[in-house]
Amino acid sequence: MSWFPCTGKTKKKSKSQKQSSHPPEKLKSNSSFVVKKEIQKDGCDHHIAAQTFTFRELAAATKNFRADCLLGEGGFGRVYKGRLESTNQIVAIKQLDRNGLQGNREFLVEVLMLSLLHHPNLVNLTGYCADGDQRLLVYEFMPLGSLEDHLHDLPPDKKRLDWNTRMKIAVGAAKGLEYLHDKANPPVIYRDLKCSNILLGEGYHPKLSDFGLAKLGPVGDKTHVSTRVMGTYGYCAPEYAMTGQLTLKSDVYSFGIVLLEIITGRKAIDNSRATGEHNLVAWARPLFKDRRKFSQMADPMLQGQYPTRGLYQALAVAAMCVQEQPTMRPLIADVVTALTYLASQKYEHESQPVQRSGFAPGTPPRTRRDSDKKYSSRSEKDQGRGLN
Numbered sequence: 001m002s003w004f005p006c007t008g009k010t011k012k013k014s015k016s017q018k019q020s021s022h023p024p025e026k027l028k029s030n031s032s033f034v035v036k037k038e039i040q041k042d043g044c045d046h047h048i049a050a051q052t053f054t055f056r057e058l059a060a061a062t063k064n065f066r067a068d069c070l071l072g073e074g075g076f077g078r079v080y081k082g083r084l085e086s087t088n089q090i091v092a093i094k095q096l097d098r099n100g101l102q103g104n105r106e107f108l109v110e111v112l113m114l115s116l117l118h119h120p121n122l123v124n125l126t127g128y129c130a131d132g133d134q135r136l137l138v139y140e141f142m143p144l145g146s147l148e149d150h151l152h153d154l155p156p157d158k159k160r161l162d163w164n165t166r167m168k169i170a171v172g173a174a175k176g177l178e179y180l181h182d183k184a185n186p187p188v189i190y191r192d193l194k195c196s197n198i199l200l201g202e203g204y205h206p207k208l209s210d211f212g213l214a215k216l217g218p219v220g221d222k223t224h225v226s227t228r229v230m231g232t233y234g235y236c237a238p239e240y241a242m243t244g245q246l247t248l249k250s251d252v253y254s255f256g257i258v259l260l261e262i263i264t265g266r267k268a269i270d271n272s273r274a275t276g277e278h279n280l281v282a283w284a285r286p287l288f289k290d291r292r293k294f295s296q297m298a299d300p301m302l303q304g305q306y307p308t309r310g311l312y313q314a315l316a317v318a319a320m321c322v323q324e325q326p327t328m329r330p331l332i333a334d335v336v337t338a339l340t341y342l343a344s345q346k347y348e349h350e351s352q353p354v355q356r357s358g359f360a361p362g363t364p365p366r367t368r369r370d371s372d373k374k375y376s377s378r379s380e381k382d383q384g385r386g387l388n
């Protein structure tokens, strides 16, 4: 998990960069009893599916947190692969850093959110441990790791994600977000959407993880919730970074950045690139204006194996999501519709790509006939135009 203000770096956060949106909570008797009490306060104890584990059980599952069980490390602690002795289930165990106990609030939020929210594109919380001052979260194990592991800094022998898989991951992540925004009641603002929080299961099935930063969205006639700025530099919507005003559209912006990373293979922030190319969205904005530049934006790792029109459409969705004005960004439900359509248009390698549609950006066709109509009405002179 990486909970820290927007001024931090994207990877391997130092302890000083991690901050809670609230003052560190004083841990009283520090037991799973406290966690259960918090859950009961919310009146939702009937829905809790997560089990409680003792520290001893989780130490046994990870061979005493042995280095060769380490899966990765985020801003709030280390993640280990383990096998639960009682059920033989393979799990991922996140051991939160104990220093400062800043993570206690996030620990509670994570347990509460994941106990209440269930969707095929959200990671499952198997259980948790609040033994003494230990705080651990036990998740289903996601065998293919994170999207970040498949997009950036790949070892030479690792398979590159092909276009179809990229679109499958994009639509699945968008569906997870749609569930939080539109199905959860009240809506949940995720706040920490980024490639390392999109975990991949068999067949590259994506699931969103890390809910410690999630916020309940505005209710009634309120348009936003005001909060201290948290999240990850490079993914934060500008209005949220500047004013702390958080809306569902802040998540849509972060989704746009993730989609750009999926299409371009570039990191949200990459200081090893040439001047002017450090910030992905700043690099992309001028290119969105000229359709002839779109092929320059495709990840070179794709080696040209992508549908030209699909690339255009995916870039159109990303461009709309990262608009400066939050009200101009689409609702995540519209993004899901557009990406579902895009993902259904399978690209066949080395052969003629499937290019039947030509819908205008953001208006995915409802029927094949509609799409054909729009395609045939688009004139050749459109070809050099950009997205805005």
Ligand SMILES: Nc1ncnc2c1ncn2[C@@H]1O[C@H](COP(=O)(O)OP(=O)(O)O)[C@@H](O)[C@H]1O
Pocket: 001, 002, 071, 072, 073, 074, 075, 076, 077, 078, 079, 092, 094, 123, 139, 140, 141, 142, 143, 145, 146, 149, 196, 197, 199, 209, 210
């Ligand atoms: N449920 C899981 N299954 C498999 N790997 C996981 C799981 N959760 C986390 N990981 C791995 O551990 C790494 C660290 O996770 P995390 O602490 O959430 O930090 P971050 O999200 O900043 O990378 C992830 O990037 C991922 O590779």
Ligand SMILES: [Mg+2]
Pocket: 001, 002, 074, 196, 197, 209, 210
């Ligand atoms: Mg994470």
